[in-house]
Amino acid sequence: xxxxxxxxxxxxxxxxxxxxxxxxxxxxxxxxxxxxxxxxxxxxxxxxxxxxxxxxxxxxxxxxxxxxxxxxxxxxxxxxxxxxxxxxxxxxxxxxxxxxxxxxxxxxxxxxxxxxxxxxxxxxxxxxxxxxxxxxxxxxxxxxxxxxxxxxxxxxxxxxxxxxxxxxxxxxxxxxxxxxxxxxxxxxxxxxxxxxxxxxxxxxxxxxxxxxxxxxxxxxxxxxxxxxxxxxxxxxxxxxxxxxxxxxxxxxxxxxxxxxxxx
Numbered sequence: 160x161x162x163x164x165x166x167x168x169x170x171x172x173x174x175x176x177x178x179x180x181x182x183x184x185x186x187x188x189x190x191x192x193x194x195x196x197x198x199x200x201x202x203x204x205x206x207x208x209x210x211x212x213x214x215x216x217x218x219x220x221x222x223x224x225x226x227x228x229x230x231x232x233x234x235x236x237x238x239x240x241x242x243x244x245x246x247x248x249x250x251x252x253x254x255x256x257x258x259x260x261x262x263x264x265x266x267x268x269x270x271x272x273x274x275x276x277x278x279x280x281x282x283x284x285x286x287x288x289x290x291x292x293x294x295x296x297x298x299x300x301x302x303x304x305x306x307x308x309x310x311x312x313x314x315x316x317x318x319x320x321x322x323x324x325x326x327x328x329x330x331x332x333x334x335x336x337x338x339x340x341x342x343x344x345x346x347x348x349x350x351x352x353x354x355x356x357x358x359x360x361x362x363x364x365x366x367x368x369x370x371x372x373x374x375x376x377x378x379x380x381x382x383x384x385x386x387x388x389x390x391x392x393x394x395x396x397x398x399x400x401x402x403x404x405x406x407x408x409x410x411x412x413x414x415x416x417x418x419x420x421x422x
Contacts (some may be wrong), residue, residue, distance in 0.1 A: 177207065178353035183403070184211035186350035187267050190299045190407040195225060195264035201253045201288060202271040203229030206240025212267070213244060228263075230256065254283045261293040269405075272328035273304040281327050282336050289340035294412040297345055298337065302330040302406050307352070312398035314362050317387045321380070322373040330406060342408035349402050356397035359388045 187208075191198065193216075203209040206229055213227035229244060230251040231237045241248040251257050253271070266288045275281045288298050305326050309315045326332075334344070357365070363385050367376060374381050 179351075179355060180207040180211055182350040182353050183208045183269055184215055186348045186403070186405050187212060187269065187299050188215045189348050190346045190405060191225075191265045191267075191297055195296070197263045198225055198227045198265040198267060199256075199258070199263045199288075199291060200227060200229040201256070201266060201268040201284070202274075203231050203240050203248065204233075204236045204270075206243040206248060208269055209240060209248075210243040213247070253287060254280055256287045256291055258291045260290055261296075262291050264293055264296045266292050266296070266298045268298075268300045270301055270304060270403075272300060272302070272333065273326065275327050276324075278327065278332075281332070282339070285333065285336040286340050289337065289342055289408075289410060292342075292410045294410050296410050298342060298408045298410070299405055300328075300333060302328050302333050302404050304328055304403065307401040307403045308355075308357075310356070310399040310401060312357075313391050314357055314359060314388065314398055317384065317391065318362070318371075321371065321384060324373050330404070333406060337408040342410055344406070345409035346407040348405045348407075350405070352401040352403055354400070356400045358393070358395050358397050359391040360394045361397075363388050 198212060200209040200212060209227055209229040213225060216224040227244070227247060229237075229240050229248045230253065231240060231248070232250070232252055234250060237248055237250045249257065253268070268284070268288060272281055272284065275284065285298075285300075288300075292298055303326065305328075365371065366374060366381060366385055366388070369375050374384060
């Protein structure tokens with residue numbers, strides 16, 4: 160896994176910057192009920208999406224209609240987020256959130272679950288997001304991130320045979336974890352990863368930097384895949400952007416709500 164303290168300074172520039180953040184925030188807000196007044200952004204990173212969530216629902220008096228709090232485990236990421244949203248960012252482990260039960264009207268986790276290698280940790284994160292969500296509130300999360308990057312390009316053809324590990328953010332898994340917390344399906348959305356279409360040269364750089372976790376630098380097959388990518392035409396032409404998927408889950412208001420409610 161990447162060291163996100165070291166990645167913080169260049170993180171946004173390598174991942175689509177403001178256009179991608181705007182698309183992500185718009186996707187999340189489309190699934191957050193209009194009456195929501197508080198939102199927790201879990202693993203907020205540099206705060207580039209978090210800031211747009213906060214600004215996405217300005218009230219008539221010019222103030223934000225949605226009070227947003229962000230948490231992240233990486234100090235360098237949290238510092239950048241704090242510069243964007245002063246007083247609204249906490250350094251915290253998403254497996255043990257420092258908030259009361261039912262404190263937020265909505266909770267989001269964008270591009271988080273795919274990074275968590277231990278299935279039990281994924282379950283704990285989802286459970287914590289459900290715990291701090293008030294009855295009637297909505298949890299929104301990205302799923303199937305790895306699959307989103309497969310756009311059918313020649314780069315994908317080269318990388319198709321690389322070693323793979325099970326996706327910790329697979330939609331079916333996340334649905335199982337949320338159901339175990341009593342949450343029910345509440346919607347789905349998709350948004351483009353603007354500026355994230357890979358070129359062969361960028362794919363090689365990503366490979367060298369360890370973005371493909373099953374082919375880390377020094378892996379015996381890494382050089383072979385790099386050579387095959389280098390043989391592709393149009394080395395600097397970006398292929399199509401990925402399309403990311405968001406799922407929303409609602410916390411029922413009644414103690415005996417039907418698990419199928421809201422499906």
